Amino acid sequence: MLSVDTIDLHYGAAQALRGVSVEASAGRVTCVMGRNGVGKTSLMRAVVGHQRVSRGRVLWDGADVTGLGPAERARRGIAFVPQGREVFPLLTVEENLRTGFSVLPRAQRSIPDDVFSLFPVLSGMLRRRGGDLSGGQQQQLAIARALVMRPRLLVLDEPTEGIQPSIIKDIGRAIRYLRERGDMAILLVEQYYDFARELADTICVMDRGEVVMAGETGRLDEAALRRHLTV
Numbered sequence: 001m002l003s004v005d006t007i008d009l010h011y012g013a014a015q016a017l018r019g020v021s022v023e024a025s026a027g028r029v030t031c032v033m034g035r036n037g038v039g040k041t042s043l044m045r046a047v048v049g050h051q052r053v054s055r056g057r058v059l060w061d062g063a064d065v066t067g068l069g070p071a072e073r074a075r076r077g078i079a080f081v082p083q084g085r086e087v088f089p090l091l092t093v094e095e096n097l098r099t100g101f102s103v104l105p106r107a108q109r110s111i112p113d114d115v116f117s118l119f120p121v122l123s124g125m126l127r128r129r130g131g132d133l134s135g136g137q138q139q140q141l142a143i144a145r146a147l148v149m150r151p152r153l154l155v156l157d158e159p160t161e162g163i164q165p166s167i168i169k170d171i172g173r174a175i176r177y178l179r180e181r182g183d184m185a186i187l188l189v190e191q192y193y194d195f196a197r198e199l200a201d202t203i204c205v206m207d208r209g210e211v212v213m214a215g216e217t218g219r220l221d222e223a224a225l226r227r228h229l230t231v
């Protein structure tokens with residue numbers, strides 16, 4: 001289980017997160033929502049270790065990982081699909097997938113079968129360069145690369161951003177499958193309420209660096225939630 005406990009995060013003198021707490025557990029999707037610039041990416045970066053917090057703690061699997069870097073957190077089962085995907089453009093699809101092996105013991109360095117059943121388009125493209133894929137295919141590759149790490153916490157930062165509707169559906173189906181498999185906690189940043197409502201067990205809404213609403217999907221006041229999302 002992930003427990004983000006009252007964290008603050010600063011960029012120099014500017015404060016991006018104020019006392020943020022959020023939890024994620026296996027078999028559940030926790031969705032973080034909010035307008036542009038409210039701190040969603042900063043929160044994800046704090047969870048995976050790309051950004052240091054100035055107050056509070058990040059607990060994972062019963063251990064305090066606040067002081068650990070991203071590589072050590074990845075070895076402990078935390079995988080990150082960053083906003084903008086960050087696929088290696090000059091590496092092939094297969095080489096991109098294999099970069100996920102670096103955190104695994106040698107015996108586990110194989111691509112899990114369900115990666116290709118979730119994203120069949122990738123199996124026919126293994127020799128293509130990452131940079132030659134469409135945006136939607138790159139997003140699928142970025143998720144697949146994270147799954148190669150066999151994570152127990154999957155952190156996805158706006159996986160539907162700029163993606164065509166048919167691929168958004170595929171990504172939704174993949175997240176639903178992973179959730180139902182039950183062995184993985186999923187923390188998802190999403191701007192579209194309709195996508196979030198379909199997938200999320202809990203929704204946490206941020207505004208100006210703070211959590212302003214949180215609770216079980218369906219129990220939240222939808223009108224208030226939508227007000228926090230509209231500009």
Ligand SMILES: Nc1ncnc2c1ncn2[C@@H]1O[C@H](COP(=O)(O)OP(=O)(O)OP(=O)(O)O)[C@@H](O)[C@H]1O
Nearest residue numbers: 011014016034035036037038039040041042043083
């Ligand atoms: N590297 C950085 N240096 C300085 N300020 C930053 C940096 N990254 C983000 N910020 C600022 O921190 C605040 C929160 O940004 P963040 O990217 O976390 O928000 P977000 O909700 O993810 O937005 P978006 O939906 O646009 O990705 C913003 O005011 C942003 O300008």
